[in-house]
Every structure is written in C-alpha cells, then in structure tokens.
Amino acid sequence: MADTPLSGVLLMNKPAGFTSFDVVAKLRGILHTRKLGHGGTLDPMATGVLPVFVGGATRAVDYATAQDKEYTAGFTLGLATDTQDTTGTVLETSDRSVNRAEVERALLAFLGDGKQVPPMYSAVKIDGKRLYDLARQGKEIERPARDITVHTLELLDFSEPAQQGTLRAVVSKGTYIRTLIHDLGHALGSCAAMHSLVRTRAGAYPLSETVDFAAVERAMTDGTITSLLRPTDSLFLAYPRVDLDDYGYTRACSGAFIAPEHAQGMPLTEGALSRVYYQDTFLMLGRTDTLDRGGLALFVHKNFR
Secondary structure, rough: OOOOOOOOOEEEEOOOOHHHHHHHHHHHHHHOOOOEEOOOOOOOOEEEEEEEEHHHHHHHHHHHHHHEEEEEEEEEOOOEEOOOOOOOOOOEEOOOOOOHHHHHHHHOOEEEEEEEOOOOOOEEEEEEHHHHHHHHHHOOOOOOEEEEEEEEEEEEEEOOOEEEEEEEEEEEOOOOOOHHHHHHHHHHHHHHHHEEEEEEEEEOHHHHHHOOHHHHHHHHOOHHHHHEEEOOOHHOOOOOOEEEHHHHHHHHHOOOOOOOHHHHOOOOOOOOOEEEEEEEEEEEEEEEEEOOOOOEOOOOOOOEE
C-alpha cells in the first residue's frame, strides 16, 4: 500500500465546525499525503458532500468546483447578521410575520440567471485579500456582483408561528445560499438568516455515498482505502465516452489532434467535451474542434495521465 500512490476522489461528509481546509488538513495526516484538494468550499456551520481529490485526481479540482450543487438549508425570518447566518452578530430585526404562500411567491423571483453580491464573510478574494480576513478586521469593501444561476428553489416546510423554514436549492458555482436567504428576507419586507446548511449533492456525487473520518481511518488501518476512492473519471460521467485505437493513443500522447476514425464514439459537435480512454484506462478530457483545413477532430483538453 505505502508503495502505491493513492489517487482518486474521496467523498467526505464534512462535519459541522470544520472548514473545508480543516478537512483536507486532517486527511493529510490520515492518508499520509500532502497532495490533496477539495471541490467546493463549505462554511464551518455546513455539513454534507465535500469531494476531496487525492494524488493525480487533484488535476480535476477545478472541474468539481464548477459543477452545480444541491443544498437543504434552514432559515429564520426576523433577524439579519453580519455573517448572514445565525453564528454572526445580529444587525437587524423585524417583527413582520409572513405566511407560507408569501414565502413561496417571493422565492420565484430568485429562479434562473441572476446576480449576487458575495458576503463579506466569505473566501472570495479581492485584490489578493480574502473577504473574511477584512471582515474580521471590521472592514467592509465594495464587492462586484457575480453571475449565478438558481435552477431549483423549493420550500420544503415553513412554520408560521416560529417564522422558520427549510429550502431545497440547486445552484451554480459560486452561489451563496446564506446570501439567497438574506436577500429573501428583504424581499419579504423582513430580514432573514440561515440557521443550517447541508450540501446534499456536489455534481454527480450524492450525500448517501459520503464517508466520515472514522471510515477513512479504518480503511487505512485495514488496507482497504482504495475501495473508498472514486476514479477520477467519475467526475465526468455526463460526458460521452471515446475509445482510442493504438494510433489515436500515440497521437494523444504527443498532444496531437486525433481523427474521428481513431476515436470511437467521438461527438461530432464543435466544442463538445468527452472522456477519453485507451484500453479501458481513462486518459483525458477531449474536445471536438474544427481543423484549419476543415473537418472535425479530437483535441487534448485536459490530461489526467
């Protein structure tokens, strides 16, 4: 085991109180490797799916962070905080009471493409500085709004007496659920803060398939850790599969384009991505593009060899 470098995707169920960086730091000690990266930051309050990329799989981290995420979030109306969740300092309160129908109507306005200003307490960098570092110094700076997409925003339950509810959200990269909730409060003529957050899916990886630190430690002890590691190509199952013949493989190794007759299953749409294999071994992400002389071919988009 020690002689074989670990490589793959470890689906962690991040515990509350840990940052995503804390999870990676603890796993470095358990796995005895420093070559780790995580696929999408979660707040300390949050729990749920945190893909951790090990060894050569770290080349895929950027693709994981870019994928859609699904969350279940609890919110409380009638208060707003500096962190936009209930761990922060209360800045505003409201006595306005709303009903379920009002909440459901207000949620409709957040669906689809939109803009969102990231919170000060976030890992976003502006001019090389993390916003949360500035926030802890009592500073607030102007943040440019970012493009986001809210695919699904569903009210799972709502208690009118408590003015508390639970949302299910499916969102694009870079969407802050606590900011959605903060903005929802204002849309209702009140204010709101997030009191719980569970990431139930990251890309293709569901919460039901995650493991905890204890499971990883047991697997390291009994020598079965590789059984917990998903192959790197599990991140790309939404893309069509392409299989190279011997000549196509030789071309791929030199970084040259590959003609369709040497790339079985190559999509014939310009710009299409595909997961590329040789003799059942995942090699790379390929990209279909037009040759200067005309016609389509497969190009190396991202190597994972």
